[in-house]
Amino acid sequence: MAYVEAAVRRGQLIRAARSVLARTGVAKTSLRAVATEAGVPLGTLQYVFPGKELLLRAVIEDVVDEIAEVLRALADAEHGLEHAIRTALTSFWTQLVDEQHWGDQLMQYELTVYSLRAAGQEELARWQYERYANVIAEWCQLAANNAGETCRVPFGQLARIILAGIDGLILQHVCDPNQTRSRENLDALIDSFVSLTRA
The missing domain is CATH 1.10.10.60 (Homeodomain-like)
Incomplete structure (x- = not known):
């Protein structure tokens, strides 16, 4: 070899x-x-x-890094906070939550639960969600700063709310797939995120 x-x-x-x-x-x-x-x-x-634990840890880190980079790349921070939220989340859904990626979505949930249950791996789940939230907060803040805008809630809080909403919608979609309904729900969810930002 x-x-x-x-x-x-x-x-x-x-x-x-x-x-x-x-x-x-x-x-x-x-x-x-x-x-x-x-x-x-x-x-x-x-x-x-x-061991399997070391391999799964490496996979979790790889998945988190990949999604963080996708989120960072999708965020258009040049046209204000609302535009950044709408374009990033819509593009994220299109690229990573369609029918061809259900196995990847299920794998991510399984790995999160695994890390919460496996002795000595618990910090991986916390790190995973902190990493996602930090990336979202960074591009939200950059978009707002570039446009001279303010946000009604702290960017860290906004990011965690966005993450919770999208995570829940993905899980719902995987359990009961309906592209039309999920897209309508995504649009409504994005509207609620945007409303949180407005003074």
Whole structure:
């Protein structure tokens, strides 16, 4: 087997784990299944990730980083706070919450619950939501500052409310998918977020 740099191999294994997790769930994901998905011997996987917990932690960190970057990239901070909220959340829904990504959404919820239940992993769930909230607060504040606007509630509070609303709507959509209804609910939710910002 050709030599692969450690960082490249680690990324390859995390991608394989994400694929298996999205397809089969946390409970049914084994190191052997991930090694097979990655096309490497089990020993190679265990050299990089000696246990399932370490692999799942790496996956959680990778998923959070990816979503944080998507949120950051989608936020148009040049046209005011309302525009930033509307464009970012609508684009986020289009890119990450359509029918093709249900496995990814379920995987994220499972990983959050896993980290809350697994001894020594509890801080991962807190870090996950703090990271999301911080990214949202950053682009909300940047958009408001760029437009010379003020926000009626603190940006940290606004971000946590946005996160809670979107998270709930995603879970509802995954449980009972209806694109038209979910889009209508998303629009109503965005209106409520925007109303919170107005003095």
